[in-house]
Amino acid sequence: xxxxxxxxxxxxxxxxxxxxxxxxxxxxxxxxxxxxxxxxxxxxxxxxxxxxxxxxxxxxxxxxxxxxxxxxxxxxxxxxxxxxxxxxxxxxxxxxxxxxxxxxxxxxxxxxxxxxxxxxxxxxxxxxxxxxxxxxxxxxxxxxxxxxxxxxxxxxxxxxxxxxxxxxxxxxxxxxxxxxxxxxxxxxxxxxxxxxxxxxxxxxxxxxxxxxxxxxxxxxxxxxxxxxxxxxxxxxxxxxxxxxxxxxxxxxxxxxxxxxxxxxxxxxxxxxxxxxxxxxxxxxxxxxxxxxxxxxxxxxxxxxxxxxxxxxxxxxxxxxxxxxxxxxx
Numbered sequence: 001x002x003x004x005x006x007x008x009x010x011x012x013x014x015x016x017x018x019x020x021x022x023x024x025x026x027x028x029x030x031x032x033x034x035x036x037x038x039x040x041x042x043x044x045x046x047x048x049x050x051x052x053x054x055x056x057x058x059x060x061x062x063x064x065x066x067x068x069x070x071x072x073x074x075x076x077x078x079x080x081x082x083x084x085x086x087x088x089x090x091x092x093x094x095x096x097x098x099x100x101x102x103x104x105x106x107x108x109x110x111x112x113x114x115x116x117x118x119x120x121x122x123x124x125x126x127x128x129x130x131x132x133x134x135x136x137x138x139x140x141x142x143x144x145x146x147x148x149x150x151x152x153x154x155x156x157x158x159x160x161x162x163x164x165x166x167x168x169x170x171x172x173x174x175x176x177x178x179x180x181x182x183x184x185x186x187x188x189x190x191x192x193x194x195x196x197x198x199x200x201x202x203x204x205x206x207x208x209x210x211x212x213x214x215x216x217x218x219x220x221x222x223x224x225x226x227x228x229x230x231x232x233x234x235x236x237x238x239x240x241x242x243x244x245x246x247x248x249x250x251x252x253x254x255x256x257x258x259x260x261x262x263x264x265x266x267x268x269x270x271x272x273x274x275x276x277x278x279x280x281x282x283x284x285x286x287x288x289x290x291x292x293x294x295x296x297x298x299x300x301x302x303x304x305x306x307x308x309x310x311x312x313x314x315x316x317x318x319x320x321x322x323x324x325x326x327x328x329x
Contacts, residue, residue, distance in 0.1 A: 003098060004052045008034060011093045023186055025161045033086040040065045054098065059107035062087060066111070077116030084113060122251060123260040129154055131245035132253065135237035141207075142220065146233055148204035149217045149225075152179070153255065155197045157262030157280050159183065160255040164225045168205060169212025173198050183281040191279060230255055263288070 016022040016030065037057075038049040044064070045056055062084075069075040069083060091105045098105070124132065133150055137143035153163055162181040170180045177193040193201070208218070215224040231254060238253035251257075259280065266276050277288040 002051055002053045003101075004054050004057065005050050007054075007094050007097065008090065010097075011090050015089075015093050021186075023182075023184075025184075029082070030086045030089070033083045034090075036069070036083070037062075037065055037087070040068055054094070054101045054104055057108075058104055059111060062108055062111060077114050081113045081116075084111060121260050121264070122257050123264040124154075124251070124253070124257065125247065128241070128245050128248050128251070129261065131241035131248065132237055134244070135240035144204065144207065145217055146237065148200050149230070150234070150237070150258070151197055151200045153258045154261055155194060156191045157259045157266075158191065159259060159281075160227050160230050162189075162281075163217065163255070164215075164227060164230060166216040167213050168208070168210050168216050171201055171205070171216065173202050173205075185283065187281060189281045227255075234258070 012027065012030070016027055022030075038052070041047070041052060041057060041061065042049060044061065045052075047056060066080055066084060069080050070077070075083075088109055088111075091108045095102065095105045095109075133147065133154070136147040136150070138147055149163065152158070152166075156179060158166075158179075158181060162183055166179065166181060171193075172178050172180075173193075177195075177198045178190050179193060180188065180190050183189045205216075208216075210218075210222075214222070217225050219225060219229075234253060234255050238248060238251075241253075242248045263276055263280060266279060267273070271279075273288050274285055277285045280288065282288050
């Protein structure tokens with residue numbers, strides 16, 4: 001009997017759901033990892049997933065899968081590392097019940113994460129935000145829903161999973177208007193709403209109706225929107241906005257870019273970085289430091305406060321042809 005399938009099932013039911021009480025988002029991310037892995041293994045070996053054994057998923061095959069993610073699926077290094085972390089978690093669980101595969105498991109656990117290049121944070125300027133918010137067709141129900149969703153996303157900086165998880169009862173529109181969500185790591189968070197966002201959500205709730213536990217931004221059938229659906233609608237409206245805002249041509253707009261936009265707006269408004277970290281639900285303030293690095297205006301103000309060096313402008317010339325070659329590398 002194959003040992004891998006029951007181990008994988010026990011990993012989800014015992015380890016993730018029972019012992020760790022992982023969130024539905026974590027379970028979903030792990031599920032997607034193993035769906036991709038099993039499809040890759042079946043294509044490579046010709047064996048059905050239910051017939052696989054640990055010997056079929058050794059370190060060389062896992063390494064080939066990670067290369068497949070990067071070079072064929074076009075995934076980033078960060079995504080590759082997230083998939084590897086899920087695989088490592090499974091193999092650490094398997095080590096407890098399958099000591100006969102200890103050597104194989106250790107070789108898989110020895111596969112290292114890959115260091116990637118940290119890119120600049122992408123965010124939208126005010127004119128670009130206005131163009132994006134003007135894109136939904138508000139003569140249609142879906143357009144009015146999407147407009148309310150985009151306004152909420154830009155002002156609150158909620159993660160896409162937090163947006164799709166909002167219910168009508170999670171919003172308070174009276175004094176101290178706010179929206180409550182269950183964020184990453186099962187941490188409850190309360191985010192204040194400004195008057196313009198309150199007005200938009202109030203109009204939307206009047207039209208949307210529904211009970212306190214109904215999704216705030218539903219599909220036409222009344223179900224919660226999916227993460228992929230939100231990503232697609234943001235991309236769609238960004239394509240419309242590009243026709244009227246040329247600066248969007250070279251920008252990729254995603255739900256996470258809207259989250260970055262919120263953080264940069266708070267930073268430009270003089271909000272302390274510790275408050276931004278709490279606003280976004282960051283585990284560590286170090287995560288929020290990326291916005292300081294991305295804000296060129298902060299660096300320009302620092303430069304303006306420094307005294308220029310007393311130097312004579314000139315160009316360095318290498319004293320030797322070989323040294324010139326090395327300098328040019």
